[in-house]
Amino acid sequence: MIGEVWRSPMMTHPALSLDIRRIVTDSDLDGVVTGAILRRWWKDAEVEFGHPGALRAGMLDDVIDRHTAVCDLPRHSQCGLSIDHHQSNAPTDDEDNSEMVVVWKPTPSAARIAFDLVGEVVDVSDLTELMEWVDKLDGGSVSKEEFLSEHPVVWLGRIIGGNDVISLEILEALSRGDSVEEILSSENISPVIVEKRDYLTRANSIIAERLEVIDRLAVVRLEDTGVRSNGYRVTALAGEDCDACMVIHGDVGAGFGEEDSYPVSASFYTNSFLHTEGGIFDLTQLATRFDPDGGGHANACGCRIQPLENGQRVERKVVGRDIDENIREWLKMWANR
Numbered sequence: 001m002i003g004e005v006w007r008s009p010m011m012t013h014p015a016l017s018l019d020i021r022r023i024v025t026d027s028d029l030d031g032v033v034t035g036a037i038l039r040r041w042w043k044d045a046e047v048e049f050g051h052p053g054a055l056r057a058g059m060l061d062d063v064i065d066r067h068t069a070v071c072d073l074p075r076h077s078q079c080g081l082s083i084d085h086h087q088s089n090a091p092t093d094d095e096d097n098s099e100m101v102v103v104w105k106p107t108p109s110a111a112r113i114a115f116d117l118v119g120e121v122v123d124v125s126d127l128t129e130l131m132e133w134v135d136k137l138d139g140g141s142v143s144k145e146e147f148l149s150e151h152p153v154v155w156l157g158r159i160i161g162g163n164d165v166i167s168l169e170i171l172e173a174l175s176r177g178d179s180v181e182e183i184l185s186s187e188n189i190s191p192v193i194v195e196k197r198d199y200l201t202r203a204n205s206i207i208a209e210r211l212e213v214i215d216r217l218a219v220v221r222l223e224d225t226g227v228r229s230n231g232y233r234v235t236a237l238a239g240e241d242c243d244a245c246m247v248i249h250g251d252v253g254a255g256f257g258e259e260d261s262y263p264v265s266a267s268f269y270t271n272s273f274l275h276t277e278g279g280i281f282d283l284t285q286l287a288t289r290f291d292p293d294g295g296g297h298a299n300a301c302g303c304r305i306q307p308l309e310n311g312q313r314v315e316r317k318v319v320g321r322d323i324d325e326n327i328r329e330w331l332k333m334w335a336n337r
Contacts, residue, residue, distance in 0.1 A: 088294075213241050
């Protein structure tokens with residue numbers, strides 16, 4: 001029976017004894033699946049989607065307390081449970097996490113941590129194949145052919161993230177045991193796939209037009225276009241001419257919480273189709289060079305564009321020329337790899 005509660009004869013993880021009433025999670029595939037798994041144990045917990053930048057900016061402070069699980073996001077000082085796998089979020093010796101339970105592991109996905117954790121007390125075996133794909137997609141081990149395929153989990157990942165209402169519907173469906181195929185064919189989700197196909201056709205065209213390979217780094221400027229892309233799509237288009245990519249996206253002058261806009265940001269990805277065992281450069285060096293809140297993994301990370309003067313961060317609003325300045329400095333660092 002899906003979600004059937006059972007007790008292991010061994011002692012369960014202390015996280016499972018927490019009174020979790022709210023789950024704050026990232027709105028990507030990994031975050032949604034993580035939230036769905038946790039909901040199988042904390043069935044009445046409400047769900048809030050968040051972004052790393054918004055959390056660090058304090059915009060989620062009002063919804064996070066000791067009854068909150070924060071998943072696939074930076075650790076919040078007031079949460080009760082932190083579940084994450086990002087390199088930049090690994091616990092350090094100088095942190096005081098005594099009032100929360102921290103479950104950090106260098107797994108391919110945060111969902112894998114949740115799967116192993118909740119699997120101690122609930123049957124989550126129906127999610128086994130889904131987990132294999134989440135690990136591939138979030139951990140950078142998916143092949144180019146798999147990423148460009150029509151596999152149901154790949155499509156699930158494509159439609160998650162653009163609309164929190166849709167993401168929540170998918171999360172709730174997974175938490176009650178619906179299969180990925182059932183979700184994709186449902187009345188509310190199937191039209192989204194049609195819309196996404198049209199969007200991806202347009203996005204591929206825009207990415208191809210704006211893609212420039214500089215010193216084996218594929219750079220794509222998507223700011224103010226309304227188009228966002230992950231590294232898989234960019235490196236699939238660039239092919240073996242690049243070792244990694246830099247994607248600029250968002251809206252110049254925008255802030256977190258503004259409807260239909262997003263602060264102009266940069267994402268960095270190793271070309272994992274070419275470098276299947278890891279990249280040739282720790283990309284977090286770029287993500288953290290100017291943005292104190294930047295970070296992620298060595299092969300996939302991001303940050304916000306920062307206001308720069310003469311290569312140094314200054315306190316003012318970001319303007320268009322700052323994108324050029326950030327890119328110029330990052331290319332210098334990349335050249336010294």
